[in-house]
Each structure stands twice: as structure tokens, then as C-alpha cells.
Amino acid sequence: MLSNLAAAVFLTLSVAGSASGDGFDQVMIDAAFNRVAPAVGLLTFTSEITKSASGELSRRAGNALGLVIARDGLLITHGHILQEDREPVNIRFTLGRGEDEQEYDVKLLKKPDDINICFLRLVSDQPLDLPYVTFRSGGTLSIGEPLMIVGVLSETLDNTQGVFFARVGAILDKPRVTYCLDEALRFGFVTGPVVNTAGEVVGVVGFDLSVQEGGELYVRSGHPLVYQTDLFRRYIDEPPGEQEAVADVPDAWLGVFTQPLTDDFAEYWGMEKKGGVIISSIVSGSPADKAGLKTGDVVVDFNGMPVRSKLDREVLQFTKLVRETGAGQPVPMTFLREGQPTQIEVMLEPRPKPASEAIEYEDPVFGLTVRELTTDVRILLNLPDTVQGVIIRRVKSGSTAQRAGMRSGIIILNFERHPVTNIDDFKAAVDAVAQDRPNEISVFCRAGAVTGFFRLEPRWNDAAGE
């Protein structure tokens, strides 16, 4: 096995070494590889993919690099395994080779919403003591700096571990600092540990999400990046979602969309060019709305902290500030309205549940999986407050609902004369209808901006057997 690994290293070196490996000496490479590679393993899983058009569910085998980042079995992998339309199930992790090979059950933790990395926890009866990588703290990378990335080669090469050399091709500063690699990467190197010439692990390889992929903050799909440790360090200490039961203060929420007060905006409005946060949009019914904030107000002080944003990434600091302020108590803030400073107190509320945490319900009869309408989805679909219902997340292949032409994204407003405003209503309606067993069920829905009817024609006899 060892010889196998060595061969992989040499092979890669012979290709990439002369061109981009300079800066690394062979002794360093050996040392770093031997230290880091044992923490690199292979995740295998079944990816459940929902077709957005039909809501049909298909399954595909998937694999990805898994990197052990804590001795007790905390892993990371790339965030693309979990997306709006796909979810990994039946996840397994293989570490080591040959006689040392160990396989584990894996649980996917909550995906953080500020970085495209998934965290996973190995499930084991015994306490684990696994090889893991330790990351360098702080520090920056320089343009052109040579880097070594450890990863796994493809299945046809037995998922053997290997290395890849690249350089920092660009330093991105918006919306937060990241480093662009100058080389396209092979699949098995995503989330691979990134080692500098001093042998330190400075971060992992990542890809930001585009909007189409459900990315909220970042839109640089397709470019391999180095996520430096500082971007995800806090999740190593506090794995996302695991501490939630004990977390006493939920994220706070103001309910605004913001833009930085650039010098140009300041000039336009005749304000001092000191930065600030422009309120560009207010979610109706949110704390900001209740406090009487208006679009065009410029926040300059929040909870005693000056707010001085001139760039997009500085607005994120305001976002973080609000989030961490804590809900339920009045918070003083100062804003400029038409140039005049105004002070108010705003009562922050807990951040509304995002769609990824929404309650889902799969009805046992018609093949519909529905979700409650969360605030983020209401904003995304631009739904007026008058629209209440549940949104179809999936439609089972071959089901009564599929035969009726129902598909994901449609909002159910009324189910056979039972108004549906939430999941409980929907459950009750389904139960009532399943009791009555009518031949035809009329479902009133909203698709896009218009409403319409679907007719379900259940095969009751078949359904009973399910």
C-alpha cells in the first residue's frame, strides 16, 4: 500500500513538478503528504435528485473526498453534495487502505449558510481516535504562491491518494477574501487540504455556489478556490447544528436588504463619506418594518457599534453584527434619514426558519411531499402576504399527483374544499379525504403568479395496499 502511494506521488510530480512544484522540496513534500494523507478518505453515498420540472426523484451513486478535521470523527466535504435539488443519503466513509481500511456510517450535519462546505459526523459506538489535519491559524496567501493539494484520484485508479500542485492565481476580496487557484482541479481534489511550502495546511479547496445552485452570498461557480481556515474555523470548534439543542440565543433578524454606502452614494445624498449601511428593502412584518425603518435610511450605528460599510464585504459584518446581537431585547440604532440622524430602538426577532429547515410532510396517499412556506421562499417567489399554503417539494414518480400534472414549486391553497394555510391543515385535509375516499379530488393551487385547479383521481384500492 505504501509503495502504491509513493508511486502516485511520483507520477504526479513528473507531470506537475517542474512546472508548478518549485518552492517545494522533496523532503517537505514527503513529510507533508505522510502527515496529511491519512486524514483523507472517501465518502460514498446515494444522491437523491429531484427534477425541478416534474418533481420526480432519481437516485445516483455519488462519491467525494472526505477530510477528517477532528480526532473524534468530524469530517468536511464539498458543499455541492447538498443542494436545493439533491440530498445525499446512506453516506459511508472509508479511511485507510488494505488491512487498515475502516468503514463508518456518517451523519450529515446542518450546512452552514456562509460557506459551501458540508460537515459530517462519523457514527460509532466507540470513541474514535482518527488521524486528522490541523490547520494553520490566520495568515494570508500571496499571489503566485505555490500550493500542494492532497486528494483522491478517480475510481479507475482505486481512489488512490495523490497530490496536485497549483498556485494562487488571484486574490479575491469580495464579498470576502478568498484565493483563486490557477489550475482546473480534478473532482477528487475538492475539499482537499491545501499545503503551503512551509508544510502548513492553510485551508481546503472549495467552490462557491452560483445563484442557480442555491447560493445566497457568493456567485463564483466554476473557479477552484482556497477556503482559508479562518472561513470555517468556528465550525471545527462548534460543528454546525450539533450545539443547537444547547444554544440559548438564536440568530437575530432585522428583516432588511442592504447595500453599502459607497462614497458615490454619500456624495449623491450629500452625506459624509464615512460609510454606512443603506436599507434598500424591508421585509413586511419584520422587526425593521415594525420599528418604522424606511428604504433609503442609512444605518450608521447599531447597538453602540459604529457601522461604516463602503464595500459589499463590509456589509456582511453588519449582517453578522445583527445576527449575533440576540433577539428579544430593544437594541438602539442610529440612522440617517434625508441626512438627519435619527435614533430608534428596534426589537430584534429570532431569524425566521430558512427553507432548508422547513417542516416537510410526505402524504401517504397521493405522492406529494410538501413544505411550509418559509420567509425566504416567500421573498424568492415574491408572494404577497395574502397567499397562504404549502409548497410542493417533490412529487413521487407514478403517483396520483404526478398523473394529475402536479409538480414541485406549486403552492397548494385548498385541498378538496379544505383551506390549506400550513402543514397541519394539509395533513388534516389529506386525512379527511382519505377517510371519505372520493373518486375525484379538487386541488386549488398557485403556480407562478396565477392560480388554477388540479384533479386528483386516486386509485384507492392500490393505495390501501401501500
Next chain:
Amino acid sequence: MRRVAWYIAPLLVLATGCVTTGGATQRTVIRAKDRVAPALVHIRPVKQVFAQGKREEILVLGSGFIISPDGYVVTNEHVVGEASFVECVLSNKEEVEAEVVGADRYTDLAVLKLASDDPLPFVKLGSSSALESGQTVLALGSPHGLARSVSLGIVSVTDRYLEEQDDVVSPYNNWIQTDAAINRGNSGGPLVNLKGEVVGVNARMLVGAENVGFAIPIDTARDVVDQIIKQGRVSRSWVGVTVQEMRRKTNDPSVRGVIIADIEPLSPAQEAGLKPGDIILSIAGTLTNARFEEDLPAIRKLVADIPVGSEAVFRVARGDEEIDVAVTTEERSDLKGDELEFEEWGFTASELTPEMVRRAQLPGRTGVAVSGVQVGGIAFKAGLQQGDIVLKMDDAVADNLAGFRRLYEERIASSQRLVMMVVQRGAVSRFVLIKQTSEDEADVEMEQEGEGENSHVE
């Protein structure tokens, strides 16, 4: 002699291509073709298109046919709509200029008038209601620009319902589906029966399929063309109801009527008190029954044909009751608004349609829709995006496209350095700051770039 020469070419193709066609049928086909071919027109319009934030003129190719000796030509709206110049090539290869008399986006039909003093050969219009599936038909036109092409096939389906896809709609007609080869460039050409009468206007095909082409029934076209010739446009009534076939509620054929699926906010139907779920039993005394979706276009046409601004009684079933609701119709607005290029800032914008207003949940009908942004231009750098709805410029409300252009031109003239636009993007509004002069250094521009990309939700 020349006429004979150019009739021979297609004839040869037919003779070798349809070996199995018997002699009698063969003669019938040729006779039918001969009746229409002299009136066939190859159309080369130069039309304006708006793409990537720019207005451009492009040359397109299509087909059409002359319907009167004084030179009216029927073709598709998607061939000659927004054309600045139309050149036609007649069957004798003579080039003649034409003007667009009018076009109708709802039926994809347009009428041209040829600038010719001589009487012209013209086709005879047949009746599409008499068509049967299986009936032999010919398609004539310019597939891929190959003028004077004839293809042969049968009517596959007489009343195919095509659902709307984005802005490709046909609310008022079903379609003749044919397996006669129809390709790009056939658009606007005639579908002809064996008597040599035009029974349809070829307009669509199914991309990725073979021998699945669609023609607008001539009965639909006749009505639209008459209106365009008389008044330059087609006027239709609108009440703001979306209808669905009864099968969406029940498979029971004894339940008659048509379902109201949706009521547009602020529409005549809403004002009159119609509701989604009501079943329309009759409109202005005419019984309405749409069991299948193929029955829907006729119902929509019934509404459209009510004189604009007059009152019509909708008899509806609501629960166990039957009630009469009087609705005063409005004129249906065009499917698509006018569009303009704002060259200095590098973007294009169009008039808002009621559909856009509704999707954007706008409180009123003011504003313009950004239809394209030129990469690297001033608007692009300020973060303006396609789909944005501009509501205000500085403190002035952009009432409509004309008003917006006025505001824009004032600012171009004054060359004030900074101009603020308030835009609606989905559910969210944003401030977009246009920098008219770029005397600043490059690094300041760098900062601005991409600023519009991210909205920070807090």
C-alpha cells in the same frame, strides 16, 4: 416559357420523392401546388431585435402568400413584427418592397402590402373547419431560406392545443398539426389542401422532433387578417379571467361549463365579483362548455369578441347557486410592450405589461422593465440587471417608457455626474447609482464593479 422552367424543378423533386403516389394523386398534388405557387412570397425583413442591452437590426427569412390582386400578403408576426424594412421576392423572382399593415402577437399573424401597381396572382382561402386528419396537404415556403419549396404530408391532428410557454402563446386558436416537412423559414407559408386552397399558415415546429409541424387554421387567420386590413390592428375584449377545462375538476361529462381558474387583480372580472372556482355556464347568452383543453380557445375568443367596453353577463355556477354577473370589458393590451435602447448607459428597456406588473407585485402600473444590459457599460457597472423594474429616476417617477425616456434624456443633456434609479428586483428593491462621467481613476471603477451582484439579507 420562364414560368414553365421554374415549375419543372419542384415537379421533378415530387416525382422522384413520391414514387408510390399514384398518377391521379400525383396530378392532383401538382394542380394544387400550381394554384398556390404563383402567389407564394419569399420574405426578407430587416427587423430590430433587442439583445444583450443593444438594439440591433437583423435580416431574417420567412414565407408568406398573396391573398388579393392588390397585394396584401399574409405571414407570421414573428417574421415581420418590428421590421423596419421588408423586401419580398415573388414567385417570378421579382423583388418588391412591402409595408407592414399590422401584426397580431396573440395569433402570430401579420399582413403586408406589396408596393406593386400590377395585379398580382393570389391564393384562394379554404376552410380549416372542414379539415380531417389523414387528409393530404402541401406546405409551401422557404425552409432555411430555400425559396419556392414544396413539401407533402397529411394533417396529423386538426385541433392540437398548445400550452403557452413563456411569451409564446396562442390563446385564441388550436393548431393544425401536419407531418408535411416544415422547417425554419417556412414560417408564414401556406398549408394547402388538394383543391389548392390555403387551409393554414405554417408557423411552428417541434424542435427535436421529426415531421411535427403546426399551422394556424385559416378560419382564425381570415378573421384576424380582415381586422388588420380594416383597422391596422386587432382589438379584443379582456375581463381578466383565466379559464380551465372542466376535466380539471371532474371527468363527469354531464357537468357542463368552464372553470374560472384565476382572476387578475384589479381586472373587470374582479370588480364584478367573479371568483376562482366559479363555473361559467354562459357568456352574453352563449352557452359555454369546455370539457377538454382543446375547447378553451373558443371560450377565450368568445370573450375577446365582446365589443370592447360593453357589458356582458356571465352566468356562473357557484356552489349550488347559479348567478348572473355583469362584467364591463376592457381592451386587451398587447402581449409585449414597446422597447427602446438607452445607448449612452448601455441598456434596453420595455414598457411594462400587466403580466409583469402582476408578477412583480407592483402597487401601480408605473415603471419600465430592463430587458437587457450591455456588459461593461455604465448601467452594468452600476449593477443594473435584466429583469429589474425601474420605478424612479432621482426623485421622479418613471410613468411609462416615454416618460422614462424623457427623464433619461434630461440627464444625458445635463450630464449630472450621479443619477439614482430605484429598481425592483423580484421582491426586493435596490438603489442603482449611475455614474455618467468616468473621470475617476480605474480603481474606483473596480470597486463599483459587480456591486449589484449580491444582496445581503440580514
